[in-house]
Amino acid sequence: MDVITTHVGADFDALASVIAASRLYPHALPVLSGGADRNAAEFLSLHQELLDLRSLKEVDLDAVTTLVVVETQSSSRLGDLGKVALRPDVRVIVYDHHQDSGDLNPERAVVKRYGATTTILVEEIRARDLPVTPFEATLFLLGIYEDTGGLTFPSTTPQDADAVAWLLRQGANLEVVSGFLIRGLTPDQRALMNDLLAHVRYHDINGARVAVTSAEVPHYVDEVALLAHRLADTEGADALFVLVRMQENLLVVARARSWGIDVARALEPLGGGGHERAASATIKGGDPVAVEAALLESLQQVVRPRARARDLMSWPVRSVAPDTPVSEVNRALVRYGIGGMLVVENGQPVGVIDRRDIDKAIRHRLGHAPVLAFMSRDVHPVSPDTSLRDIERLMIEERVGRVPVMHEGRIVGIITRTDVIRSLHQSLPVVHRGGRVAGGQESLSPAVVADLLARRLPGRVHDILLRVGETGDELGVHVFAVGGFVRDLLIGVENLDVDLVVEGDGIDFARALADRLDADAALHHRFGTAVLTLPDGFRVDVASTRTELYEQPAALPVVEHSSLRDDLARRDFTFNAMAIQLNAYARGRLVDPFRGRRDLRAGRVRVLHSLSFIEDPTRLFRGVRFEARYGFRFAPGTERLARTAIEHHVVARLSPARLRKEVVLTLQEQRALLAIERWDELGLFPALWPGLELTRETRERLQRADPTIAWYNDLGCRARIERWLVLFAILLAPLGVESATRFMETRLHLRARHREIVRAALFALPRLCAVLEQPWHAPGQMGVRASEVYWACRDLPVEALLLAVIVQGSEQARDRVALYLRELRHVRPRLNGDHLIALGYPRGPLVGTVVREILDRRLDGELPSVEAETEYAQERLKELVAPATG
Secondary structure, three states, X not given: OEEEEOOOOEOHHHHHHHHHXXXXXXXXXXXXXXXXXXXXXXXXXXXXXXXXXXXXXXXXXXXXXXXXXXXOOOHHHOOOHHHHHOOOOOEEEEEEOOOXXXXXOOOEXXXXXXXXXXXXXXXXXXXXXXXXXXXXXXXXXXXXXXXXXXXXXXXXXXXXXXXXHHHHHOOOOHHHHHHHHOOOOOHHHHHHHHHHHHOOEEEEEOOEEXXXXXXXXXXXXXXXXXXXXXXXXHHOOOEEEEEEEEOXXXXXXXXXXXXXXXXXXXXXXXXXXXXXXXXXXEEEOOOHHHHHHHHHHHHHHHOOOOOEHHHHOEOOOOEEOOOOEHHHHHHHHHHHOOOEEEEEEOOEEEEEEEHHHHHHHHHOOOOOOEHHHOOEOOOOOEOOOOEHHHHHHHHHHHOOOEEEEEEOOEEEEEEEHHHHHHHHHHOOOEEEOOEEOOOHHHOOOHHHHHHXXXXXXXXXXXXXXXXXXXXXXXXXXXEEEEOHHHXXXXXOOOOOOEEEEEXXXXXXXXXXHHHHHOOEEEEEXXXXXXXXXXXXXXXXXXXXXXXXXXXXXXXXXXXXXXXXXXXXXXOOXXXXXXXXEOOHHHOOOEEOOOOHHHHHHHOEEOEOOOOHHHHOOHHHHHHHHHHHHHOOEEOHHHHHHHHHHHHOOHHHHOOHHHHHHHHHHHHOOOOHHHHHHHHHHHOOHHHHOOOOOOOHHHHXXXXXXHHHHHHHHHOOOOOOOOHHHHHHHHHHHHHOHHHHHHHHHHHOOOOHHHHHHHHHHHHHHHHHHHHHHOOEOEOOEOOEOHHHHHHHHOOOOHHHHHHHHHXXXXXXXXXXXXXXXXXXXXXXXXXXXXXXXXXXXXXXXXXXXXXXHHHHHHHOOOOOOHHXXXXXXXXXXXXXXXXXXX
């Protein structure tokens, strides 16, 4: 027998899920394990003839072989069916939107973080293209609306809304839905509601405002969860816990209004369950005072720290003096890309000036006037411990957009409206100054990241990072691993290039870390950077957090000290703008202010701002490399920006050294062909050099490059080749020697050795190809001899030989180059000049001529022995010397 069931006291989501599951499992009996709440019970009494629900008494529990459980994963909530669910001979299938696992061991579990379990089942009904009646659609809509608050609860997902739209198209009746969900309170509920309102107590838990209220009633009162929901709306706390003692039981109902407070986890020690935003527990004989104390203790562990001023603020603070001319303030705003600045006198904030006031002054030609005349004197400092809620209230009530943060009479930071909005609307719990852990599905707990560090790094490197954190703790500074190291750690690619940034003095930190690691430190005071080299040669780069200002496109930036957020904001792409805190007290906290991890998961290359490619065109090449290396793709907006930058000829502004570096690094990529093809798609080739293009022939040659290089390596030759030079020569071959040489010399300033290798390859290519493509010489036929192969290949770099093989693309070309590399290049004549002189040759150029003739004939197989060479030399002596003497 197959049975479908749900938890005791079924609500609309549970009831609707049972009926929806019966559409998926038509041979199973839908059974309520133990009654329903008031609203669902009234619906059942009115519509019982339309619902084929069975009572538990009609089920032979011993005959159950399959149990489909919806809206719970705990046997304790299934009444008598709970024991059935735990039997080893019963196949269990679970559908649930709660994340708590429970004690069931299902064969199949469909658990999704949706607003309602009904949504999960409707999704499967739609996938199977099963029809539903208008009545069923109405019931399913009741289930979704009840658990999502009519799609208004924060736990609502796009899938819930999509399911609602589909159900409405199937004929769901909204009047029926509103009639059952919008109900007045009973007299008992109103009395309990008033009692609960009168006993609300507030607690500050890690910066979160938590409300707790309790009451006792002599008899059972239905739907305390409804009262908790209405109380949560009334009180406006981050979380609400309602404790109601009824007869022998203490009922605890919890609701959360903001992310970061998982009420289900908070109730776990009390035996409760649910999901992050809604949970409950029933405690037999529970004492409200003791339960509240246990609850508050649990919340201390569960509630993530709320944002405070020290977490939101940016620093260092950009400020001006009261007598600074308006025109100079305007230049500073443009330079730093900010909308306003503090006006500071004697270290104290005396005013705020914003972009609008500056623009007005300039329009009135008052650029020479001091900023004092236009600043707002409405300054409201806060302390580092001021909560986000209080800062938000201050900005609204006082209508200020910038709030200085003061500590012991000093300005230590500034908070803008943008900082507040970002924290509120992205729900990003702050972990340190200037950075936040990405919220929602993007979040990675510090414990998870710390585990990644331990598992994915060699023990030696992990130990170094532990010491880095200890050093930061001792010096009282925040220290982070940043950039590509973080990116590759998250995607499981080995990268041991450790880059550290310090919110503080990077030089002092580097000295202290060098002492701890017994490392040599190369300090660069001008830039606040250092390179530590450990005894085993391992390197660690250290830098102070800094920002970069581009005074003109494609120029090298001006570097200034700044906050971690500004340091990350100067980087090229979002997935390179992440950091991991290494301090012991916060080890593993991921700082991801630009959602780089989201882009990693989506395979997107995304810039941080619209002028990114204009400011630094090398990012065009780096972005393409990341596409090729990881199989990513530019985000649509980023690709538009890239094409626009290329059309505006930004690549031409790059210095030869910077352009050379990007070209070489791209050609050194393992998947260089993908990057080269992307250059072509984006229109980068004309930006590099006139006439440079990716033709079909060049693409085919590039495709043959790696197999040809692998073939060469299999020959076992000692000479190592530089793969990127082979690819480079392939790209330049259509230009011809003269144009390619100018490109290498004037545009790239290519190193002389590399330039000569490519030039030699291009210069020799026509003759070499001609030799490689001809048939072997045969009597009476034209053809190439082995000696001609020898002289065509002799003295050429191996890259030139491989280029010819690639261009020819034939087995014959491979065979002839292999013959040269394995045999011909090692052949020497047995007779040398001394031997010929002993035979009677006069000293002079004739000796060299005959030695070469002997070599040619030996290469061609005509002089197999020293005797044959001697005989040939004697005959040639007669031919060449005798006529001259006669």
